[in-house]
Amino acid sequence: MNKILVSGKVEGIVLKSNDPINFLGTVDKKTGIISDKKHPLFEKAIKDTILVFPSGVGSSVGAYTIYSIKSNNVAPLAMICKKADLTVATGCALANIPLITISDEEFLSIKNGIKMSLDTDSSTLSVYQ
Amino acid sequence: MELTREEESALKGEQGEIMQMAYRILVATGEATDAEKLIPIEWAHLSGVNYNTIGDAGEELLSTISKDARVTVKTTLNPMGFDIDNVSNYKLDENFISKQLSIRNSYETMGVIPSFSCIPYEIFDIPKNGTQVAFAESNAAIHANSYDNLKTNKESAFSALASAIVGKSPYSSLRKEDTPNITIQMKVKNPNELTYGMLGFYAGKIGDTSVNISGLGEMDQRQCKAMCGGMGTSGTCAKFIFGEGDSNTEKIDFDEKEMQNVHDELNTAEKGDLITLGSPQLGLDEISDLAAKLKGRSFQKRCMVFLPRTVKEQAQKIGYITELERAGCEILADCCTCLTPLISKDDVDAVTTNSIKGAFYLKNSNGVDVNLKSLTQIVEDETR
Numbered sequence: 001m002n003k004i005l006v007s008g009k010v011e012g013i014v015l016k017s018n019d020p021i022n023f024l025g026t027v028d029k030k031t032g033i034i035s036d037k038k039h040p041l042f043e044k045a046i047k048d049t050i051l052v053f054p055s056g057v058g059s060s061v062g063a064y065t066i067y068s069i070k071s072n073n074v075a076p077l078a079m080i081c082k083k084a085d086l087t088v089a090t091g092c093a094l095a096n097i098p099l100i101t102i103s104d105e106e107f108l109s110i111k112n113g114i115k116m117s118l119d120t121d122s123s124t125l126s127v128y129q
Numbered sequence: 130m131e132l133t134r135e136e137e138s139a140l141k142g143e144q145g146e147i148m149q150m151a152y153r154i155l156v157a158t159g160e161a162t163d164a165e166k167l168i169p170i171e172w173a174h175l176s177g178v179n180y181n182t183i184g185d186a187g188e189e190l191l192s193t194i195s196k197d198a199r200v201t202v203k204t205t206l207n208p209m210g211f212d213i214d215n216v217s218n219y220k221l222d223e224n225f226i227s228k229q230l231s232i233r234n235s236y237e238t239m240g241v242i243p244s245f246s247c248i249p250y251e252i253f254d255i256p257k258n259g260t261q262v263a264f265a266e267s268n269a270a271i272h273a274n275s276y277d278n279l280k281t282n283k284e285s286a287f288s289a290l291a292s293a294i295v296g297k298s299p300y301s302s303l304r305k306e307d308t309p310n311i312t313i314q315m316k317v318k319n320p321n322e323l324t325y326g327m328l329g330f331y332a333g334k335i336g337d338t339s340v341n342i343s344g345l346g347e348m349d350q351r352q353c354k355a356m357c358g359g360m361g362t363s364g365t366c367a368k369f370i371f372g373e374g375d376s377n378t379e380k381i382d383f384d385e386k387e388m389q390n391v392h393d394e395l396n397t398a399e400k401g402d403l404i405t406l407g408s409p410q411l412g413l414d415e416i417s418d419l420a421a422k423l424k425g426r427s428f429q430k431r432c433m434v435f436l437p438r439t440v441k442e443q444a445q446k447i448g449y450i451t452e453l454e455r456a457g458c459e460i461l462a463d464c465c466t467c468l469t470p471l472i473s474k475d476d477v478d479a480v481t482t483n484s485i486k487g488a489f490y491l492k493n494s495n496g497v498d499v500n501l502k503s504l505t506q507i508v509e510d511e512t513r
Binding site: 093096 | 184186287
């Protein structure tokens with residue numbers, strides 16, 4: 001793990017996207033379902049997942065969307081990115097969703113659907129075999 | 130990031146939920162921008178005020194946190210969506226008005242000065258050289274860093290609000306001494322405010338955090354504001370350093386050709402159905418100059434003039450407002466062209482403006498075409 005932006009300890013199933021996510025307009029804030037037909041995660045629910053994606057893109061207003069999905073109880077347990085962008089960083093901080101960045105190698109090694117645990121206090125990120 | 134013991138305690142929640150959230154935002158922002166610590170600030174300027182931009186999620190968040198959150202340093206506020214004195218003249222629905230007033234109320238409850246202005250550097254006293262501030266409005270951050278000898282990051286709405294509550298901000302790149310590797314050489318002859326707006330827009334595209342800029346000559350306040358507004362629109366760059374820079378910087382000319390490229394990108398119409406002046410909002414000098422230019426003349430189409438309420442009040446006393454209204458101007462305090470809900474593509478095909486920042490948002494957010502002209506040209510073409 002490279003940086004800890006928002007700390008926390010969680011365990012869950014990975015939902016991975018190799019494309020960036022624009023929270024404003026891509027994610028339905030009421031249901032937590034990816035609503036953008038062009039996105040590889042179209043129709044997938046991000047609720048209670050460990051959401052792994054390269055970085056956020058788009059308007060900083062997207063931070064409010066992250067706060068809304070948390071308020072509506074449809075937020076991921078944690079987010080893991082390659083690059084920290086201000087929209088996702090401030091959105092996760094507002095919503096208290098753990099957020100870390102990882103190296104390209106670590107990003108490659110995380111597969112969709114695996115079970116993982118994340119603990120920022122001990123800086124550990126582990127995969128259950 | 131290195132935190133003090135007290136900062137660690139706040140981050141753990143030992144000083145309440147609001148402080149914990151504010152510190153979470155500052156730490157996340159600091160980590161994302163490679164800051165090594167937090168530093169005290171003396172003034173925060175917040176964006177995220179216009180209901181048109183922050184929507185229901187923003188309104189709800191502000192309503193919730195304003196129950197407990199209070200700002201601890203001088204905090205000023207960006208424009209909102211309308212001027213309450215004449216909002217009934219525009220087609221805004223009741224929901225917009227009530228949500229906007231709720232946002233205003235939340236900020237006032239938190240102790241924010243309801244300035245509703247994107248030109249805090251023009252209507253408030255500037256603190257002493259080198260003072261650390263936290264400005265979220267891009268043109269204001271750039272003006273503060275470049276002209277006012279203040280130091281600020283280009284803050285987000287959230288980091289500025291968190292900074293206002295905590296009284297600290299991440300110590301990121303723009304607050305440190307910077308030596309940009311690019312120098313832009315101004316080569317366009319006889320520039321007006323539109324030229325400087327396009328120069329700023331160009332600089333924002335090629336600069337990283339700051340750029341050197343040379344060949345400017347004397348500039349008036351309108352031209353300085355235009356340059357800052359242009360830069361804030363096109364990128365993350367947030368500081369002009371005036372001069373050639375050292376010999377190893379890359380020298381790039383801003384010439385007629387580069388200017389034409391920016392013009393072609395933003396100018397999409399030959400004429401506008403209405404005129405807007407202000408983005409950034411007009412200050413008293415600009416209002417005085419406009420009143421002088423309009424002596425004995427009247428606009429032949431609608432002209433919206435955006436300014437801070439304090440400037441409107443001063444201008445009223447001096448008689449400028451009467452003069453502008455006689456010439457057909459609609460005077461709008463507390464709001465601005467940028468992301469205005471008062472111009473809809475249902476009623477308007479194209480807008481004439483001298484603002485690069487205004488042009489960018491009119492085109493990209495309001496979806497209307499834009500006709501760019503300098504103020505002198507606007508007065509010549511559109512009044513009789």
